[in-house]
Amino acid sequence: MQIHFVILISRQGKVRLTKWYSPYSQRERSKVLRELSGQILPRTPKLCNFVEWRGLKVVYKRYASLYFCFCIDLDDNELETLSIIHHYVETLDRYFGSVCELDLIFNFHKAYYILDEILLAGHMQETSKRTTLRLIAAQEDLVEVAKEQSNSISNIIAQATK
Template identity: 35%
Template sequence: MIRAVMVMNTQGKPRLAKFYDSQPVDKQQELIRSVFGVLCSRAENVSNFVEADSIFGPDSRIVYKHFATLYFVLVFDSSENELAMLDLIQVLVETLDKCFKNVCELDLVFNYSKIHTILDEIFFGGQVLETSSAEVMKAVEEISKLETASNSITLVPKSVSGWRGR
């Protein structure tokens, strides 16, 4: 099971954090700080896999990928394959690149809703739903069309008694 998806910048500021097991906000912030502490202390030439027993409890692992100024992180248990999790990070990044034409940190900050839509298409309740970036993009485009259509509908009453336009 996937326990958390995080994206943070190189200063440790979380740009996206979604926990799939219930955690109070202060505990989530503590976990994010702990994960960043581990990631920033690692050399560039070491593995992207980290045992996370001391942070998330027994049977926890972290896989991460560093792109430009962002760390993309998945926290999961031993029921998941480490290489598959690394591939899922790649799917997430590819999908974000397709949505935002070279995704950057500001895209994550200003498109919070769309980012969560993408996450919800890839993961649900800590389980992997989709591993194809193209399929995720199709779903996101359909959702965007539906949102646009629902936002353009305006309801005008047939008659309003006692109202006079001025």
């Protein structure tokens, strides 16, 4: 199963996260975002979560105030895609502790890290939430070590230039 792109859209139509696994120019990306938000946002909750669009299929699921949209090929499995969406949301939920839109706005880089651990080049990479969260924690530890090293180097330079 190939995922072409992932888009997170708020109910107001604001794009909160995009990840492109197929080549699209910036103009095409803007057009895709406009078209899909115009198609998905007005749909009622009673309609199915699949939309055929430009020879592809968009599978989406609304969680709270966000729509998680994944674009796949027409012959790919929609239910598998819904399970990937749910897996991503559950992982975000465990990481942030009841994730909300503001978590994604202010910590978008962490949402990208988690998505990158789950999906690789548009294919499912990691199915274990525990492993994903462990890898994210290890990555955060590396960032902290790098910050500490940067601070100590800055202190050494400051003392040397006095």
